[in-house]
Amino acid sequence: MILDWLLAGALIGTAAGVLLTRDLYRSVxxxxxxxxxxxxxxxxxxxxxxxxxxxxxGAGLTGVLFLDALGHLNPDKAAAxxxxxxxxxxxxxxxxxxxxxxxxxxxxxVDSPQPGxxxxxxxxQQLLASGVEHPITAVLLSFRAYDTLLEVAVILVAVVVGLAxxxxxxxxxxxxxxxxxxxxxxxxxxxxxxxxxxxxxLWIGSYRSGGAFQAAAVLAAMAVLMRMSGTPIPGxxxxxxxxxxxxxxxxxxxxLGSVDLVSxxxxxxxxxxxxxxxxxxxEGALTFSLGMLLFSLFEASPAPKQASMTRGGGA
Amino acid sequence: xxxxxxxxxxxxxxxxxxxxFWALFSLALGVLYRHWIAGVFIFLLLATNLILIGQWLxxxxxxxxxxxxxVPLGIQLRLDGVALAMVTVTSLVTAACSLHASTxxxxxPRAQQYFWPLLAFTWASLNVIWLSADLFNLYVGLELLGLxxxxxxxxxxxxxxxxxALRYLYAALLGSLAYLLGVALIYSGYGQLDLPALSGxxxxxxxxxxxxxxxxxxxxxxxxxxxLHIWLPPAxxxxxxxxxALLSALVVKASFYILVRLWLEAGLQxxxxxxxxxxxxxxxxxxxxxxWMAWRQTELKMLVAYSxxxxxxxxxxxxxxxxxxxxxxxxxxxxxxxxxxxxxALAKAAMFxxxxxxxxxxxxxxxxxxxxxGRFLPFSLLGFGLAGVSIMGLPPSGGFMAKWLLLQSALxxxxxxxxxxxxxxxxxxxxxxxxxxxxxxxxxxEVDNFRHPSLLLDLSxxxxxLLALSLGIFSAWPQALLATALSGGGx
Numbered sequence: 001m002i003l004d005w006l007l008a009g010a011l012i013g014t015a016a017g018v019l020l021t022r023d024l025y026r027s028v029x030x031x032x033x034x035x036x037x038x039x040x041x042x043x044x045x046x047x048x049x050x051x052x053x054x055x056x057x058g059a060g061l062t063g064v065l066f067l068d069a070l071g072h073l074n075p076d077k078a079a080a081x082x083x084x085x086x087x088x089x090x091x092x093x094x095x096x097x098x099x100x101x102x103x104x105x106x107x108x109x110v111d112s113p114q115p116g117x118x119x120x121x122x123x124x125q126q127l128l129a130s131g132v133e134h135p136i137t138a139v140l141l142s143f144r145a146y147d148t149l150l151e152v153a154v155i156l157v158a159v160v161v162g163l164a165x166x167x168x169x170x171x172x173x174x175x176x177x178x179x180x181x182x183x184x185x186x187x188x189x190x191x192x193x194x195x196x197x198x199x200x201x202l203w204i205g206s207y208r209s210g211g212a213f214q215a216a217a218v219l220a221a222m223a224v225l226m227r228m229s230g231t232p233i234p235g236x237x238x239x240x241x242x243x244x245x246x247x248x249x250x251x252x253x254x255x256l257g258s259v260d261l262v263s264x265x266x267x268x269x270x271x272x273x274x275x276x277x278x279x280x281x282x283e284g285a286l287t288f289s290l291g292m293l294l295f296s297l298f299e300a301s302p303a304p305k306q307a308s309m310t311r312g313g314g315a
Numbered sequence: 316x317x318x319x320x321x322x323x324x325x326x327x328x329x330x331x332x333x334x335x336f337w338a339l340f341s342l343a344l345g346v347l348y349r350h351w352i353a354g355v356f357i358f359l360l361l362a363t364n365l366i367l368i369g370q371w372l373x374x375x376x377x378x379x380x381x382x383x384x385x386v387p388l389g390i391q392l393r394l395d396g397v398a399l400a401m402v403t404v405t406s407l408v409t410a411a412c413s414l415h416a417s418t419x420x421x422x423x424p425r426a427q428q429y430f431w432p433l434l435a436f437t438w439a440s441l442n443v444i445w446l447s448a449d450l451f452n453l454y455v456g457l458e459l460l461g462l463x464x465x466x467x468x469x470x471x472x473x474x475x476x477x478x479x480a481l482r483y484l485y486a487a488l489l490g491s492l493a494y495l496l497g498v499a500l501i502y503s504g505y506g507q508l509d510l511p512a513l514s515g516x517x518x519x520x521x522x523x524x525x526x527x528x529x530x531x532x533x534x535x536x537x538x539x540x541x542x543l544h545i546w547l548p549p550a551x552x553x554x555x556x557x558x559x560a561l562l563s564a565l566v567v568k569a570s571f572y573i574l575v576r577l578w579l580e581a582g583l584q585x586x587x588x589x590x591x592x593x594x595x596x597x598x599x600x601x602x603x604x605x606x607w608m609a610w611r612q613t614e615l616k617m618l619v620a621y622s623x624x625x626x627x628x629x630x631x632x633x634x635x636x637x638x639x640x641x642x643x644x645x646x647x648x649x650x651x652x653x654x655x656x657x658x659x660a661l662a663k664a665a666m667f668x669x670x671x672x673x674x675x676x677x678x679x680x681x682x683x684x685x686x687x688x689g690r691f692l693p694f695s696l697l698g699f700g701l702a703g704v705s706i707m708g709l710p711p712s713g714g715f716m717a718k719w720l721l722l723q724s725a726l727x728x729x730x731x732x733x734x735x736x737x738x739x740x741x742x743x744x745x746x747x748x749x750x751x752x753x754x755x756x757x758x759x760x761e762v763d764n765f766r767h768p769s770l771l772l773d774l775s776x777x778x779x780x781l782l783a784l785s786l787g788i789f790s791a792w793p794q795a796l797l798a799t800a801l802s803g804g805g806x
Contacts, residue, residue, distance in 0.1 A: 104525050108500055112522035115506030122388050146381045146390050150443060150455045153335065154462060157436050160342065161466035164429035165477075247339045254335055267328035268382040 035059025056217030131275025133207040212286040219291030249289025327379040330442040338435035387507040396799035401445040415775040416557035436463040450508040461487035479549035486546040493533030500526035537570035541601035552620035556671020563623040564664035591638035598631025606743030644727035651720025658713030662705035665779035669698035685754040698776030703748040705783040713786030
């Protein structure tokens with residue numbers, strides 16, 4: 001209980017810090033801490049899958065993206081932006097608005113109807129029929145696979161927009177690279193370990209917390225580390241390979257989801273008897289593709305120097 | 316014929332599968348074969364749409380359980396009269412915009428590569444929203460739609476477009492978050508997300524009211540209803556013409572569609588007449604402010620964009636004209652509201668495409684450049700002119716029929732104040748559209764300095780404008796189609 005109160009207080013404290021601090025760099029660091037605290041909150045409310053995703057994507061990858069963006073920001077402009085958002089009147093209004101919404105939400109939680117339908121129970125009852133043992137994986141890839149399919153499309157669109165804008169920028173800022181001998185030495189050990197963690201997270205997804213999104217975040221983090229340390233990534237500068245990698249996750253999801261449909265059955269009903277195998281194949285493809293997509297979000301911000309990446313593909 | 320239609324399997328999921336495959340193909344292949352791929356997939360989608368119309372006429376409303384999981388565990392697709400109308404309008408408008416873009420984008424080689432996948436994603440997400448009756452699935456559809464639309468706006472990479480896209484992104488994200496918060500509250504209170512299942516259940520406690528208010532706020536922001544419209548004019552005005560057409564005709568309508576489903580299908584027992592009157596007042600604000608601002612614009616495409624702000628206002632009249640009135644008045648408002656949406660979709664798409672052609676021809680964005688267009692470019696002007704007839708609400712157009720129905724509904728329920736909005740709005744739109752016509756017939760040059768757009772560009776605009784016109788003449792069929800979705804009747 002005391003831990004929960006401390007956690008809640010720290011969460012609000014860091015959130016306020018993110019908004020109020022004068023230094024953008026400090027703001028980003030506080031944001032990463034906020035993400036990690038949030039992950040702890042998810043653990044406390046017994047949502048380990050969310051905790052994993054929050055730590056990897058919310059704190060890790062988003063943090064890297066912010067830091068990267070910060071590196072490309074003109075210091076004068078950054079100061080001007082900061083000035084603009086430090087008007088006391090606006091801040092006061094925003095504070096009152098936040099307070100009002102919180103109050104309303106509080107009231108809503110007090111006066112809330114009792115649900116007549118309890119979905120988690122139905123999920124448990126139907127779990128056997130889904131072909132996987134972990135309820136969350138069953139919801140994501142069986143009961144509500146349609147939502148997941150579209151969410152993958154959302155991430156793909158985000159990357160497409162990123163790519164479209166990078167390719168339309170004329171000037172190309174310098175490459176980000178950290179040249180530290182310590183990092184190089186560490187990576188020799190770290191990279192294989194991360195790969196193993198990713199595969200493990202993917203594999204256990206069918207019966208415990210884990211799965212494609214979490215594994216993909218680890219893969220993406222791996223690629224970001226390799227990129228920043230200058231370790232070559234196989235097939236990195238091949239634009240066609242990149243494109244195929246981006247679409248393979250959603251493509252395989254769609255194809256396998258249509259197998260039953262084409263043979264007279266239902267869209268997104270996995271073939272009878274092959275439910276678990278289909279889900280694993282889709283998750284594997286999604287892990288690879290999502291990892292690449294998340295990494296591309298990082299890549300899309302700074303245009304790399306290689307001419308093959310920016311000029312290729314008839315853009 | 317009819318037995319063939321009955322034996323065909325359910326085609327509903329293909330409305331989403333096909334555009335997704337299209338997007339993947341065009342992403343993987345880049346600019347290679349882009350026109351062929353687009354042609355094949357547009358043909359398949361139009362064919363699917365036609366067969367679905369046949370199946371719907373034969374079998375009535377169609378339902379489809381995805382993955383064979385029933386509600387509330389799974390997600391169900393639903394094609395009722397309104398959804399069928401939306402799907403069909405989407406097919407027509409997107410096909411015409413694709414035709415326009417296939418030629419227009421020749422001038423924008425950089426935008427070529429990513430335009431097609433984003434267009435296909437937009438089409439897929441629109442169909443997702445029309446067919447969905449699940450609150451969370453609708454959220455995912457809105458996310459996909461919002462991001463694709465932002466990408467399309469930013470496509471040229473020009474500073475103005477980028478700024479507009481970023482604003483649009485902020486508005487879309489804020490709207491999504493507000494909507495999602497409402498969905499979470501509904502789920503915590505009722506344990507399910509299916510709209511038809513919720514329709515009898517909703518109670519007017521604090522939690523449900525806050526949920527509906529948050530979702531409404533988010534959806535109003537996404538539909539750009541006055542005074543939350545500020546992001547719309549730059550986003551629609553600075554994008555490429557086929558993109559502007561798509562955004563104004565369809566994308567903003569998607570969130571309005573959810574709003575109507577939420578208020579008039581699920582929440583009918585909870586919403587109160589005063590709230591509905593407030594929604595109507597926002598609409599009235601949009602009609603007048605949008606019309607006034609449209610008249611003040613100097614750039615042709617910005618004028619058309621502000622006209623969208625005004626025309627969206629009429630849609631909001633559906634709420635006061637349907638809540639707490641007689642069944643007759645409610646039915647008139649229901650048909651008039653949706654007809655206005657369809658007529659505006661066709662006419663505004665035609666108008667944006669025509670405006671794009673005119674800007675292309677005069678090589679400058681402002682209205683003054685139109686001098687002499689009437690003599691040298693009558694064909695490019697024709698699309699704009701015909702679309703203007705429907706936007707102004709002159710007979711025999713779809714726009715006229717829609718406003719006529721809304722007017723009759725207002726009379727039937729004794730709400731005379733909405734008549735002022737309908738009349739005043741039409742007068743304002745006549746003023747800003749005649750401002751454009753007038754410039755076209757000023758002759759201060761003897762030389763034809765215009766670049767003449769290709770026939771395909773003009774044709775795609777004129778076709779849509781003719782559709783908007785004929786909608787008024789043949790409005791009986793769409794009206795009957797829309798009326799079937801009003802199962803509960805009026806309140």
